[in-house]
Amino acid sequence: MELQFYGATERVTGSCHVVRCAGKTILLDCGLIQGLAAEEALNREPFPFDPRDIDAVVLSHGHIDHSGRLPLLCRQGFSGPVFTQHATRDLALILLQDAARLEEYDVLRENRERRKRGEEPLEPLYTNEDVVEVINRMQTLPYDVRQEILPGIELRFQDAGHILGSAITELWLTENSETRKLVYSGDLGQYDSPVLNDPSSVSEADAVLVESTYGDRLHRERAETLREIGEIISSAARGGGNIIIPAFAIGRSQELLYLFGKYGDAWGLDEWQIYLDSPMAIEASRIYWDYPELYDSEARLMRDRLLEMPRPDNLHFTRRAEESKKINDIEQGAIIIAGSGMCNGGRILYHLKRHVERPESHVMITGYQAEGTLGRRLVEGNEAVEIHGRMYRVAAAVHTVGGLSAHGDQHDLLRWANGFDTRPAMYVVHGEDAPKRALAALLAESCGVRAEVPAPGEKVDLLVSRKG
Structure with a gap:
């Protein structure tokens, strides 16, 4: 044995x-x-x-x-x-x-x-x-x-x-x-x-x-994490940029949507357009909503009352590549959630190429970044990062929100x-x-x-x- x-x-x-x-x-x-x-x-x-x-x-x-x-x-x-x-x-x-x-x-x-x-x-x-x-x-x-x-x-x-x-x-x-x-x-x-x-x-x-x-x-306390997210959103609104969120399609994306739905008024999200730019995360969200018996008591009560999990009215699901590309025409007022969560592939790379050199934009890291990944290099404060074979200067503000892990x-x-x-x-x-x-x-x-x-x-x- x-x-x-x-x-x-x-x-x-x-x-x-x-x-x-x-x-x-x-x-x-x-x-x-x-x-x-x-x-x-x-x-x-x-x-x-x-x-x-x-x-x-x-x-x-x-x-x-x-x-x-x-x-x-x-x-x-x-x-x-x-x-x-x-x-x-x-x-x-x-x-x-x-x-x-x-x-x-x-x-x-x-x-x-x-x-x-x-x-x-x-x-x-x-x-x-x-x-x-x-x-x-x-x-x-x-x-x-x-x-x-x-x-x-x-x-x-x-x-x-x-x-x-x-x-x-x-x-x-x-x-x-x-x-x-x-x-x-x-x-x-x-x-x-x-x-x-x-x-x-x-x-x-x-x-x-x-x-x-x-x-x-140790992670940041939950209340501090929520306050930090609110401050990032407020800062981006004042600066006139976008917020780019690399997020794992399973778990992190659904938690972010839940928080945006729950705290949308407090965070002033009615002034933003929110994009879940990941076909896999969209499908995973559907599966999440199908298993309310696995939620905690608060989430179960919310789902029972609303007949679905809370989500912002200004949330857009972008399944097709053509829809994803159009998001990059938006100069300000967009919160873009995309995979992969460690920035080592997927649609997030195209959004980073568009925004990482813009000082008015913000990158919000919400999960563990393995050694050697692009996400890890952003967290470590590299002044420039390589994406698709080209070097990009990091001018966007990079925030590590560890409390969401x-x-x-x-x-x-x-x-x-x-x-x-x-x-x-x-x-x-x-x-x-x-x-x-x-x-x-x-x-x-x-x-x-x-x-x-x-x-x-x-x-x-x-x-x-x-x-x-």
């Missing part, structure tokens, strides 16, 4: 861990590696295991850094079920289809350059047909239901509060009459954030994998970890080096547990992992 760590050990993205029990092998997530070109090239490396040996996958949520290599896994021989929460299946379809489309586009562009150099062409990592294969393999479970998924292996999902359908995974593993409980946090949301419920508490475990994205820092901060992670009545061994993953080590030290101190930062490929014997 063992746990082996692979993805999201040396970096934040690419979550992937293996559990072996009673002759069966389970994969916890199978995510895409994102960031620098050299890191993304690792997605083409062989898996560190034979996909044909995997009996089942447990998917914590739909974000690409957790789900993005599932189609490749199937393409290379995996033929088992993928267990996930109901809403995650719906969101994974649009996320993975978008990833396949972008992959095919990037390979087409790369192959034009390779032909010029006389090099062999690349094949896409996967295609839409591979995505359909993955979705057809998904078996969904609601929260709070414990079910045997393989002989000797039982599974239960709890709400992680990160995005719609995100799950904390509880696994009961039995081998030779010995049972151990493994808990995988997936990605944990903030407490008291809008729309979704708080992360569920789990009281018992023998071993825990916990994420550490913000393991060494879908990831819990250090206090949130410690609060969740302190919910265990037992003293499980804790393994810190899904973070850059400094946050992982900072969180591990605090977990050992505040929870009185053995907390480790595992290396890629490291194995843990779950029968002896808990030493209390």
Whole structure:
């Protein structure tokens, strides 16, 4: 009975861990590696295991850094079920289809350059047909239901509060009459954030994998975050510019629409035109509205009263590329929400090309920016950035609104970890080096547990992992 760590050990993205029990092998997530070109090239490396040996996958949520290599896994021989929460299946379809489309586009562009150099062409990592294969393999479970998924292996999902359908995974593993409980946090949301419920508490475990994205820092208080957004909007209105918001299509875009609907009067949004310029975010918003049972009490009451989630009257959904291009003719008074959230592709790049050199415009960063991404360079205050092969001077005001993150901060992670009545061994993953080590030290101190930062490929014997 063992746990082996692979993805999201040396970096934040690419979550992937293996559990072996009673002759069966389970994969916890199978995510895409994102960031620098050299890191993304690792997605083409062989898996560190034979996909044909995997009996089942447990998917914590739909974000690409957790789900993005599932189609490749199937393409290379995996033929088992993928267990996930109901809403995650719906969101994974649009996320993975978008990833396949972008992959095919990037390979087409790369192959034009390779032909010029006389090099062999690349094949896409996967295609839409591979995505359909993955979705057809998904078996969904609601929260709070414990079910045997393989002989000797039982599974239960709890709400992680990160995005719609995100799950904390509880696994009961039995081998030779010995049972151990493994808990995988997936990605944990903030407490008291809008729309979704708080992360569920789990009281018992023998071993825990916990994420550490913000393991060494605190988010701004919610009230301060709301005040900051209001100030950005007021400043942009006075300066006569636009507000450009890179936003993840799943989670962040829906939260922004909710906040704009709720605080529109206070923020003077009637003077603006708001554009959700992302076909994927538009489709994801439809899925969000279809799952009111997963909202927190305030959002559920609002939806029941309005028959939909609150949204501004001056909100425009721009699905077609022609509509997106027309937005860039607007000189002022536009709030543009577009993907990708880390500015490493998608329509946001065209809006940044148009506005990043305009001192009257504002760029509002609302989520985590991985090392090597354009969003990270903007956050770090680079005076110039490269977009589509050309350098652009950064004259727009860049604001980092950390309080909107879908990831819990250090206090949130410690609060969740302190919910265990037992003293499980804790393994810190899904973070850059400094946050992982900072969180591990605090977990050992505040929870009185053995907390480790595992290396890629490291194995843990779950029968002896808990030493209390």
